[in-house]
Amino acid sequence: MNQPAITYFALIAPACVVLFGFALLTCWYVQRRQPQAVFLLWLSGSFMSLATALALQSLMSNAQLGQFALATACLYLMGCWSLAQGMSLRLRGKGVSVSGGLLIASVTLAVLFYYSQLENNLLLRIQSLAFAMALMQALALPAFVQLKPAQDWVESLVRWTYGISVGYALFRPLAVSLLPVNELQELTRSGYWAFAQVMALVFAMLFTVGLLACSVRDMVTNLRDERNRDPLTRLLNRRAFMEAGQSVLADRRLAPWALVAVDIDHFKRINDNWGHAAGDQVLVQLGQLLPQQVRDKDLVARFGGEEFILLLNRVQMSEAHPVVDRVRMQMRAHAFEHLPERIRMTASFGIVPVRSAEELAEALCQADALLYAAKRAGRDCVQAAMTVARPIDDEHAAIESVADTALSA
């Protein structure tokens, strides 16, 4: 590989791709405790592999390209498979087909062996390798089906860059067949080679910039979630609810509002009878049940222990009561996993109207007071401001309430 100094300029593109690979590796290292960050490792490996192949080939004559055709093809194919693997893991948390990758690789290597060792045909080697690389990248395309819309332009940039790079890779075999014969005389000194390098660099750059921006955004979102979400139920915590509540109550279009305090009845018995883990599961499932029963824009928070708070938008008290009663009945009818089938949980509720952000703290105290009035009234009931407690109805009478459960159950 004795080359004039000018040839080493061809190493600029692969060197940049290696740097991008290191940037992705660093990004993975920072987030390594999060299992989903592993896609960054695959993408970094992909960049390293592709850059190594590109660098090696840039230093080779046509004769050496034939001699090392299988080794460089392995690097290219591994690079493209890792790229597809990383992208698929990122988009749907599931990798691409290993057997599909092995099949493409074995067929391609067999073709390359034939056209490098048995019959020397550079054009067919380039075409078959380019086509195989496109197929490898296309292995990630199922992840694009039924994908949620991108949440911002950076996410769109990453997706589009990948999609265009698959399209470009599919177009390359055709482009190669249109090359003038003299371009193939000394491939790695040709205009085609320079163009391929520039394209590799542009895609790697756009892809990396987009991915790094997405990673930073994800890290900020995770940190915000850590701060704002209850770790068990993933609902808003008290601090985040107070913040979000202030802004909801400042938006007059969402008026009038109702604040609901919810507390599971006899929750201690769940812990005592079936263990703390079962108690945690009840909280998790209630954390899923409550948001399903209210509108998307309503706020649902866990204030600690077995107490939850709802802030309902655009409801008069007369409308809020039936909504909350429906939640109460759902709760009663719900068969909680990790508890015996016969056991049903109930909850008590207090509802108050809220007219402004300034009233929020006071409304919370009132809702809490009504909630405890509901407990005193026998539990499994709704106490609304200016209303009397509804008696416990006898639906599901055949089902054992946790209140009836002996500690030895």
Ligand SMILES: Nc1nc2c(ncn2[C@@H]2O[C@H](COP(=O)(O)OP(=O)(O)OP(=O)(O)O)[C@@H](O)[C@H]2O)c(=O)[nH]1
């Ligand atoms: N499993 C689990 N238990 C919790 C959690 N937070 C609080 N608890 C338990 O919740 C129970 C609450 O008990 P109490 O305040 O006596 O209320 P209760 O048994 O629901 O009775 P009433 O509210 O009067 O109907 C306590 O035993 C707490 O230890 C949690 O995150 N997970």
